[in-house]
Amino acid sequence: MSSFNEAVILTVGINVLLALGYWIAVSTGKYSFGHTAFMAIGAYTASILTVNFSWPLPVAMVAAGVTAAVAGGLIGWMALRLSLLYLAIITFVFSQLVNLLISQWDYVGGASGMLGMTGTTVPLVVGCVLLAVGYLVLLSRSRLGLAHKAIREDERAAMASGLRITRIAVGAFATSAAVTGVAGALSAHQLMVITPELFGPHQALLIILYCVLGGVEYFWGAAIGAIALSLLPIYFDWLNEWYEIVYGLLFVALMIVRPQGLIGRGGAGGVRLPRLIPRRERESVG
Amino acid sequence: MLAQQLFNGLLLGATFCLVALGFNLVVGAMDRLNFALGETAMLSAVLGALIMTETPVPFLVSFAAATLVGGGVAVAVYYLSFRFVSADFPTASILSSLGCGLVLTAVVTKAFGSHQRTVPDVLSGVRLDLGAFTVSGAQLVILLLATLLTVGLYVFLERTPWGTAIRAVSDDATAAGLLGVPVQRVILLTFALSGVLAGAAGLLTGLAYHSVSPFDGFTTTLTALMIIVVGGLGSVSGGVLAALLIGLIQTLTVAYLSATLRDLIVFVLVGIVLLVRPQGLFGRNAGVLERV
Amino acid sequence: MITTGTAGRVAVGLTVAALALAACGGEGSDSGGGSKTLKIGLVTSSAGPFASNAKTMVAGAEYAVKLLNDAGGVGGVKLELVKVDSQNKPTATATLIPELAAKQKVLAIVGPVDSAGCEVACSAANKLKVPIVSPGAARPGVLQNSRPYGFTIAQPDADNSTPVLAKIIQSRKLKRAAIISDEANATTKAQADLFRKVFGSNGVEIVKSVTFKSGDSSFASQVTSIAAAKPDVLALAAGPDDAGRIAREARSQRQDFTLLGTGSLQSGGAAYVAAGGKDTEGTLAAAQFDPHSETPAAKPLLEAAQTATGQADIPLNFAYAFDAVHMIAKAIEEKGVKAGDTEKGRVAIQEALNAMQNYQGMADATTFKDGIAQRPQLQAVVKDGKFVIDKSAG
Numbered sequence: 001m002s003s004f005n006e007a008v009i010l011t012v013g014i015n016v017l018l019a020l021g022y023w024i025a026v027s028t029g030k031y032s033f034g035h036t037a038f039m040a041i042g043a044y045t046a047s048i049l050t051v052n053f054s055w056p057l058p059v060a061m062v063a064a065g066v067t068a069a070v071a072g073g074l075i076g077w078m079a080l081r082l083s084l085l086y087l088a089i090i091t092f093v094f095s096q097l098v099n100l101l102i103s104q105w106d107y108v109g110g111a112s113g114m115l116g117m118t119g120t121t122v123p124l125v126v127g128c129v130l131l132a133v134g135y136l137v138l139l140s141r142s143r144l145g146l147a148h149k150a151i152r153e154d155e156r157a158a159m160a161s162g163l164r165i166t167r168i169a170v171g172a173f174a175t176s177a178a179v180t181g182v183a184g185a186l187s188a189h190q191l192m193v194i195t196p197e198l199f200g201p202h203q204a205l206l207i208i209l210y211c212v213l214g215g216v217e218y219f220w221g222a223a224i225g226a227i228a229l230s231l232l233p234i235y236f237d238w239l240n241e242w243y244e245i246v247y248g249l250l251f252v253a254l255m256i257v258r259p260q261g262l263i264g265r266g267g268a269g270g271v272r273l274p275r276l277i278p279r280r281e282r283e284s285v286g
Numbered sequence: 287m288l289a290q291q292l293f294n295g296l297l298l299g300a301t302f303c304l305v306a307l308g309f310n311l312v313v314g315a316m317d318r319l320n321f322a323l324g325e326t327a328m329l330s331a332v333l334g335a336l337i338m339t340e341t342p343v344p345f346l347v348s349f350a351a352a353t354l355v356g357g358g359v360a361v362a363v364y365y366l367s368f369r370f371v372s373a374d375f376p377t378a379s380i381l382s383s384l385g386c387g388l389v390l391t392a393v394v395t396k397a398f399g400s401h402q403r404t405v406p407d408v409l410s411g412v413r414l415d416l417g418a419f420t421v422s423g424a425q426l427v428i429l430l431l432a433t434l435l436t437v438g439l440y441v442f443l444e445r446t447p448w449g450t451a452i453r454a455v456s457d458d459a460t461a462a463g464l465l466g467v468p469v470q471r472v473i474l475l476t477f478a479l480s481g482v483l484a485g486a487a488g489l490l491t492g493l494a495y496h497s498v499s500p501f502d503g504f505t506t507t508l509t510a511l512m513i514i515v516v517g518g519l520g521s522v523s524g525g526v527l528a529a530l531l532i533g534l535i536q537t538l539t540v541a542y543l544s545a546t547l548r549d550l551i552v553f554v555l556v557g558i559v560l561l562v563r564p565q566g567l568f569g570r571n572a573g574v575l576e577r578v
Numbered sequence: 579m580i581t582t583g584t585a586g587r588v589a590v591g592l593t594v595a596a597l598a599l600a601a602c603g604g605e606g607s608d609s610g611g612g613s614k615t616l617k618i619g620l621v622t623s624s625a626g627p628f629a630s631n632a633k634t635m636v637a638g639a640e641y642a643v644k645l646l647n648d649a650g651g652v653g654g655v656k657l658e659l660v661k662v663d664s665q666n667k668p669t670a671t672a673t674l675i676p677e678l679a680a681k682q683k684v685l686a687i688v689g690p691v692d693s694a695g696c697e698v699a700c701s702a703a704n705k706l707k708v709p710i711v712s713p714g715a716a717r718p719g720v721l722q723n724s725r726p727y728g729f730t731i732a733q734p735d736a737d738n739s740t741p742v743l744a745k746i747i748q749s750r751k752l753k754r755a756a757i758i759s760d761e762a763n764a765t766t767k768a769q770a771d772l773f774r775k776v777f778g779s780n781g782v783e784i785v786k787s788v789t790f791k792s793g794d795s796s797f798a799s800q801v802t803s804i805a806a807a808k809p810d811v812l813a814l815a816a817g818p819d820d821a822g823r824i825a826r827e828a829r830s831q832r833q834d835f836t837l838l839g840t841g842s843l844q845s846g847g848a849a850y851v852a853a854g855g856k857d858t859e860g861t862l863a864a865a866q867f868d869p870h871s872e873t874p875a876a877k878p879l880l881e882a883a884q885t886a887t888g889q890a891d892i893p894l895n896f897a898y899a900f901d902a903v904h905m906i907a908k909a910i911e912e913k914g915v916k917a918g919d920t921e922k923g924r925v926a927i928q929e930a931l932n933a934m935q936n937y938q939g940m941a942d943a944t945t946f947k948d949g950i951a952q953r954p955q956l957q958a959v960v961k962d963g964k965f966v967i968d969k970s971a972g
Contacts, residue, residue, distance in 0.1 A: 086564070251384070
């Protein structure tokens with residue numbers, strides 16, 4: 001495989017992982033505007049471990065995932081009971097805080113960042129994506145997956161059905177943070193250089209775009225969104241200087257034609273309850 | 287020095303105030319946020335600065351042009367990102383207006399380059415020495431125009447039929463429609479007004495900062511968002527007070543602590559306000575948050 | 579149990595078709611390996627704060643290639659510039675460098691112009707063993723991860739500016755200094771540290787240190803604080819745009835202290851003066867590039883470039899990109915690299931660049947020391963709306 005194809009697969013794979021991780025949080029209807037915080041935590045944890053303590057990358061990735069999950073659990077526990085706007089602002093503030101702390105922390109190079117990481121390989125990335133997909137396939141067929149959906153569609157009804165919505169949502173948020181952290185670790189070891197700038201609002205927005213472009217209803221919608229948005233700039237580089245304008249107009253047009261994203265049903269969108277599985281929904285009440 | 291710093295903060299707050307008011311109008315009318323408003327302000331400021339440097343017309347003419355551009359762009363954004371975008375998907379118009387913002391920034395960098403554009407001084411000869419602090423001519427112009435627009439907006443909303451219609455739609459669009467208020471036209475007017483305010487804010491901010499950069503848009507949006515959360519969504523007087531408060535906090539942080547902490551302190555303030563007083567420091571209507 | 583409506587299926591179908599098309603398009607253009615020309619990659623960025631600098635760099639590189647090709651190419655073979663656009667996104671750079679290396683099979687790469695971009699691009703190119711020359715990256719340690727294949731023509735301020743700044747302090751008898759810097763930006767932070775060191779070792783008292791955040795702030799508060807400390811010099815550890823606005827704010831508050839900058843301020847001189855207008859007059863700075871050099875090698879090149887571009891002052895990034903292309907061309911010629919011989923050619927070019935001594939080009943003499951160019955140490959002052967080299971202070 002040429003180094004170009006390899007780089008394309010790495011980039012697309014990491015972005016798919018980011019989108020899948022984000023989708024886990026979104027599957028409970030919780031939009032975070034600071035998922036880059038978990039990406040940064042994962043990236044820096046793994047980089048410190050591989051560069052300064054010479055840990056092997058896969059082990060460091062596990063540590064990155066765990067650290068990010070702990071941070072995600074904490075933030076989720078604080079903020080998830082609040083509405084969309086609250087959660088958006090608190091997660092955003094959290095990501096800014098993480099960014100600021102990293103840029104002031106000389107041990108990791110402050111604003112100039114860390115370098116010397118290497119070792120992201122195609123099998124590693126593909127393996128992580130397959131693991132995440134496997135988990136999500138199981139999740140969407142499990143009662144937990146249904147619970148996520150119930151919370152997303154109507155939080156009050158879900159609570160009335162006896163779901164412990166805070167616990168489930170915090171769990172989902174922590175899992176989401178873990179996957180994002182692992183993606184951050186992989187990304188750091190692909191780029192070989194990380195600076196706090198990499199994990200700014202721009203990147204946070206990209207992750208949300210992957211998910212929303214593909215549609216938030218099914219996890220593979222998010223994956224397709226990530227693949228499309230990662231490949232567009234690589235293969236449509238002839239657009240060159242017009243790229244950003246075309247990109248922006250694409251979003252404007254898409255939101256008029258398919259506000260629910262590429263994948264997903266039309267109609268009343270997230271408000272209407274899905275008709276797919278009425279019987280099982282009953283069961284979860286008891 | 288403290289007096290001078292307080293004045294600096296007030297001035298910063300006055301420029302924040304206008305764009306925050308623009309946001310608030312749209313939130314009131316549609317319960318949706320126009321994320322392209324910061325870029326609207328930036329585009330108006332760039333064009334206004336261009337008129338100021340390239341033509342001999344007086345400042346007020348370029349200022350009027352900037353407000354017109356702002357109003358026009360806001361109306362265009364309304365048609366692209368709100369009018370025909372389904373309200374059932376809360377993310378749709380957010381993404382769409384972000385897309386508009388991206389296009390505006392890209393168009394400006396294509397047309398005028400990515401460097402900061404200088405905004406020439408106005409009334410550079412004037413200088414008021416008030417003992418504890420001094421006021422330059424440009425600062426005087428900024429304060430005057432910002433106050434004029436804010437008071438003008440307040441009077442418009444409270445005392446005219448169209449202003450009453452805007453408030454009616456913001457309270458309950460369905461009921462207002464049933465009572466014969468032309469809701470679509472009122473919303474269009476609201477967007478145009480918000481654009482006018484954003485355009486004015488853009489050029490006045492440029493005047494205060496001496497320059498305008500094509501990448502200012504997102505920062506402007508972010509600051510405005512923080513202000514309307516602190517002031518209470520949809521509240522005009524709350525927005526004004528919060529803007530002045532945040533302007534002061536930012537200036538004093540920079541003067542006595544560090545610029546690195548500036549945004550962080552504002553963010554923490556916003557977080558505390560959200561947890562303790564979710565309707566905003568000066569807001570009355572807690573219900574509005576649920577709808578956004 | 580995944581089901582979608584008709585619309586969903588159509589959307590999936592469209593996406594898949596689009597992706598397949600994109601992939602085919604990619605394969606179709608893959609045949610670039612056929613070697614009639616000597617290919618040099620150019621990493622530019624049409625977005626972000628360095629878009630203008632990148633544009634200047636592209637102009638310089640294109641001009642250099644045009645001159646070389648008009649003169650018959652290198653060893654009778656024409657050069658071809660392969661441009662890619664990173665949009666100022668590090669993640670895009672991570673695929674663009676492999677694209678240049680594997681798909682386009684370039685012999686060497688010029689760019690990116692900024693330090694942050696160079697860190698990512700140069701590390702990636704070094705890993706793939708492609709020589710890469712940045713015409714502008716000057717952050718300390720920018721090549722730490724990119725040797726032996728990474729090079730930069732801009733010398734970091736710390737080494738280049740220190741002696742010049744010391745000379746300015748002594749000749750102007752400066753005693754009380756204030757420093758303004760952006761602590762969250764690696765480049766300006768390094769500039770502030772440099773100023774502190776120079777002031778410390780020359781007996782200048784630092785009476786005030788203030789910070790700002792790049793791009794978005796009013797400087798009224800900072801300048802008010804500085805004015806209260808009554809310094810006789812203000813050290814600008816800031817990007818050129820921000821520095822220009824600081825100058826305007828200082829003068830609009832009727833402050834008349836000397837303004838002092840590092841070499842970076844002079845290299846962004848046009849932007850500084852554009853942002854600061856007449857308030858920048860008299861600003862002193864260290865410099866590493868003279869747009870009106872009198873040396874026998876640089877003078878004709880600069881004059882020809884002035885006629886060709888219609889610019890009175892050739893910008894630094896233009897000259898550095900021009901020299902970068904010429905150095906690569908010289909390396910190709912010296913080692914007799916053939917167009918098809920990509921891998922061996924890259925090693926040869928790298929060795930030739932590392933061995934290059936005292937290269938005389940549009941930007942005077944350049945010698946690489948561990949990949950970093952050693953540049954002339956000059957003193958510059960803003961006069962009549964532009965930085966001019968103060969030759970008497972040489």
